[in-house]
Amino acid sequence: MARRGPAGAAGAGGARGPGGALARRGPAGARGGRARGGRAGGGAQAREGGAAAGRAGAGAPGGQRSAGEALELARELQELVVRGGPAGVRRGAEAAAAGAEVARMVLRGEVSAASPPAVLRALFERLGPTYVKLGQFIASSPSIFPPEYVDEFQKCLDSTPRVPFARVRGIVEKDLGVRLDSVFERFDPEPLASASVAQVHAAVLRGSGKEVAVKVLKPGVERTLRLDLNVLAWTARVLEFAEPSLSRASLAAIVGDVRASMLEEVDFTKEAANIAAFEAFLDAAGIQGAVAPYVYRNFSSRRVLTMERLRGVPLTDLDAIRRATDADPEEVLLNALNTWFASVLGAESFHADVHAGNLLVLRDGRVGFIDFGIVGRISAPTWGAVQAFLASLQTRDYDTMARALIQMGAAGAEVPVAPFARDLESIFEQALGLQQEAFVSVEQTPDGRQRAQVGLGVDQAQLNRLSVELVAVGERNGVKFPREFGLLLKQVLYFDRYIQLLAPELDVLNDERVQMSGGPSSSTAPFVDV
Numbered sequence: 001m002a003r004r005g006p007a008g009a010a011g012a013g014g015a016r017g018p019g020g021a022l023a024r025r026g027p028a029g030a031r032g033g034r035a036r037g038g039r040a041g042g043g044a045q046a047r048e049g050g051a052a053a054g055r056a057g058a059g060a061p062g063g064q065r066s067a068g069e070a071l072e073l074a075r076e077l078q079e080l081v082v083r084g085g086p087a088g089v090r091r092g093a094e095a096a097a098a099g100a101e102v103a104r105m106v107l108r109g110e111v112s113a114a115s116p117p118a119v120l121r122a123l124f125e126r127l128g129p130t131y132v133k134l135g136q137f138i139a140s141s142p143s144i145f146p147p148e149y150v151d152e153f154q155k156c157l158d159s160t161p162r163v164p165f166a167r168v169r170g171i172v173e174k175d176l177g178v179r180l181d182s183v184f185e186r187f188d189p190e191p192l193a194s195a196s197v198a199q200v201h202a203a204v205l206r207g208s209g210k211e212v213a214v215k216v217l218k219p220g221v222e223r224t225l226r227l228d229l230n231v232l233a234w235t236a237r238v239l240e241f242a243e244p245s246l247s248r249a250s251l252a253a254i255v256g257d258v259r260a261s262m263l264e265e266v267d268f269t270k271e272a273a274n275i276a277a278f279e280a281f282l283d284a285a286g287i288q289g290a291v292a293p294y295v296y297r298n299f300s301s302r303r304v305l306t307m308e309r310l311r312g313v314p315l316t317d318l319d320a321i322r323r324a325t326d327a328d329p330e331e332v333l334l335n336a337l338n339t340w341f342a343s344v345l346g347a348e349s350f351h352a353d354v355h356a357g358n359l360l361v362l363r364d365g366r367v368g369f370i371d372f373g374i375v376g377r378i379s380a381p382t383w384g385a386v387q388a389f390l391a392s393l394q395t396r397d398y399d400t401m402a403r404a405l406i407q408m409g410a411a412g413a414e415v416p417v418a419p420f421a422r423d424l425e426s427i428f429e430q431a432l433g434l435q436q437e438a439f440v441s442v443e444q445t446p447d448g449r450q451r452a453q454v455g456l457g458v459d460q461a462q463l464n465r466l467s468v469e470l471v472a473v474g475e476r477n478g479v480k481f482p483r484e485f486g487l488l489l490k491q492v493l494y495f496d497r498y499i500q501l502l503a504p505e506l507d508v509l510n511d512e513r514v515q516m517s518g519g520p521s522s523s524t525a526p527f528v529d530v
Helices: 062-107 116-127 129-139 147-155 165-176 221-242 251-265 268-285 318-324 329-346 380-395 398-408 417-431 460-476 483-502
Strands: 184-187 198-205 211-217 304-308 312-314 359-362 367-369 436-444 450-458
Touching: 062 116, 062 221, 116 129, 116 147, 129 147, 129 221, 129 251, 147 460, 165 211, 165 304, 184 211, 221 251, 268 304, 268 329, 312 318, 318 329, 318 359, 318 483, 329 367, 329 380, 329 483, 380 398, 380 483, 398 417, 417 460, 460 483
Parallel strands: none
Antiparallel strands: 184 198, 198 211, 211 304, 312 359, 359 367, 436 450
8 A cells, every 4th residue: 555645855876956856875775784685575685796706616625725716717808898897997097087186186285095995985985976875884793894985985075066957858758668748747856866876857747746766776876886896796796706805894795785785776666666665565564654655656767767856854853843743752763763663673675764854744733754774674682682782771781781782793702791891881971962053954934934943863973982982892701793783773873863852851761652572574685775
């Protein structure tokens, strides 16, 4: 059953547009366990190159294995060159130009040569969509990458020039097989938002007059991603061949998973499947207080995603919530919290990027979940450990927190609880003072006047630093967390901050209105997709 909300803003692909409309990542999700059995609809995923990333001559003895791998790598390089053709040559020239530009930035003092993470981030931003996405993966993976890189890549800018409307029109008409004006009564030539992979346009459907948001894949993005990711997968295998210790770090497997994830992002049918899975969960669970944007499948394709616009206000803007709806802000928050908790185990995939821009409070008091570009799956045991972690976070019981994290992580030997608990107390007591950031937004009223709104938001950089510090403390105490934990932790911390903003008296553990148990999992996937 398709669930609807008031016409309004749907998520897009990476940047903010007016009125809080978010253009975030593309389809099927991205951040998390990366062993990836995928996002909804993604089990087998596009693997050509990702599968190759992990196979290399298993079982052959010493020298024979090395010789065989070297020959295989040489053969794959030849295939890459042949498949790349003229486009590969152009991409090589673009990469050289990007490297030269970053070198000039270093010489001008715009980027410090003493900071390799800053240099690498500048290079990634200039190399385009593939590397911007890779930078975002680094930023969301404190359990895999060094903290200085995780911190630096929080700044990775996901923005590229807007595609001219004539080209957007051509893509939409080609994919849908009809003229633009035969489907849309109005199609705004200026995008609501634009990011590296896609841009989003507001439109109105012909006949029904329904407001929609149309996400359009930027031209050439898929070819560039394939070229870049094939090269990255091959390079990872070469590095593992040259330095066997990297095999133990699963470098090629990580690159293979990133590759599969990114290629799904340029197939919008996957995001449509993610939304459908979430809607099916809402229907099966009988949840009436939450909604996802309806997808107009007749007007969608691999490169075009037409969704209803959900008009609402961000979950963190208390004054705007009171103006927009008669619903109690605390009840709205409970709605969002219980829906998300239930979806972690009860849905085929759960929303894994619940920052305030992706949770909208609609006029009728429902919560609109938008932008299903990042979704996840997690095992029941890991979620059980997360629940214990959340309980201990509320009570500041750091011994229990330490035990929960030890249960969740991989430890080479028995981990002493007391020292680990003291370290956790140190970082979380500091975190209690996380600064809330003030924001001001300006909206136009129906009579043409402008009205300013002041609200409180969540400092994402501070949350990211807390995640990094937690992973570092775990490693110092001999605990290696699974990749999905960093992603899940960030969502839990988002909700913790929302509680402080909207319902500071709410006792998550003891309030019978809060339901943390989720539901029976429809997935056995032991990872989160990122």
